[in-house]
Amino acid sequence: MFTERLLRDKRGASLEVNERARIEGAISEVKTFGPRKIVARAGEPLTNSTLLLEGIMSRYLDDRTGLRQLVAIHFPGDFLDLHAFPLKVLDHDVATLTTATVATVPHAEIEAIGDEMPQLIRKLWFATLLDAAIHRAWLFRLGRLDATGRVAHFLCETNARLFSAGLSDGRRFALALTQADLAEICGLTTVHVNRVMRQLREEQLCLFRSSLVEILDPAGLAARAQFNPAYLYIDDDSQLPSVQRPK
């Protein structure tokens, strides 16, 4: 039950029953954090990794003046600091955004899995590379899209990820983030995110109020965002909007 969303519908990396059992057996603890709590700090040696069961968490880097840039956002089913297993020490902080429930997996257990089940280790490797692919999409977003495109791209991505986790119907989903969070994701100011949201609303592309996102025009939003979900490696993404669906 803890792993039902882990790698769900991920191309070529979905977990077998025995693999899920092995990971569930490796869990040492399940706990809940309040909202906006720091879970791990950059530079601190880690001996466990964290599987997110419920809530939203983030990974971020702060600049000298305290301005924050999120480098990743995580939803239920994400193994959010699995990369701490090979790296041992992280280069960023990890925190909750909402109240969040997590399962803890000791690195010693992952090490054992490496010896016992090479195929499963490869799937965990895959999971960390999926995060890297998302990093790359974020780089494109920050480097080449304007403010409206960035927010639209994030909303398309989030819809796709939550859809694949069974948490979006493809158009509507709960998202307990503030406009300030969006700003820290998209490299903008809160003020400007507010203007962008109004614009998306006025163009009848998307609504976002009281923690609910409603995509009115999936194709239009994807076009505005130049969004193509290929980088999410979802098994069947044909139901998801995309700028162009090649082949």
Place this chain on the structure above:
Amino acid sequence: MFTERLLRDKRGASLEVNERARIEGAISEVKTFGPRKIVARAGEPLTNSTLLLEGIMSRYLDDRTGLRQLVAIHFPGDFLDLHAFPLKVLDHDVATLTTATVATVPHAEIEAIGDEMPQLIRKLWFATLLDAAIHRAWLFRLGRLDATGRVAHFLCETNARLFSAGLSDGRRFALALTQADLAEICGLTTVHVNRVMRQLREEQLCLFRSSLVEILDPAGLAARAQFNPAYLYIDDDSQLPSVQRPK
């Protein structure tokens, strides 16, 4: 000899003699590409990964109008598409920037290494996560630094990476990139990169002409860039400039 720079001086992941031998034995082919050649395209299934021996290569995403965003740049010693082993298909293009010599490693060989040498697979995993850590630093760069900071940050990072590969003395290094390349890395226009380079020159921080970078004021440049090399996981980075060296 092909692996002398691979994971060199990387914290806790340097290769043992037998591990290097295993990887060298896995190389199926060594070849050279001309400058600005596409080596792999997004969406294309791959059965080999590529170890860069000489030259500079890039990974990038293009937008609808052809504007390009580099998501990674690679120097000798980098295993530049090792992530293609678990992922099988890439989400971005791979190309040379200069003439480049590469060694090809079939995925079947990596698979075999997984069964034989779990420790070595973990180091290869580490190598892909190092790329992800660099992605995160690039996200910070694009999201929170101004144009001058971005270019300064890239130059500090490149100095550190080349230093760790034995290709920079810590202040001066060869870098056969154009200002247009810098623009595609930093999410700027070539015109603006040119302005920034002049500014760095006038502030006596850094020179870049005829493919040679000379850092005049390492501490000043690092400060302008808010650069801290921790994310590069270099064994001993104490000789590298940094904004603040904690502890």
Place this chain on the structure above:
DNA sequence: TTAAACGCATGATGCAGGTTAGTTTCCGTC
């Protein structure tokens, strides 16, 4: 029950960086 804090909304103003349109310098090659 009030006040403080937070999230959202909107307006005015300024500047960093984009855009367009060049010129200049440095190549290699015929």
Place this chain on the structure above:
DNA sequence: GACGGAAACTAACCTGCATCATGCGTTTAA
């Protein structure tokens, strides 16, 4: 030594987003 093509560099203009400020409704906590 003339030609062509890239890369580097410059200048004039314009705009998207940051910055600063203010108000308002709603939640939190004292």
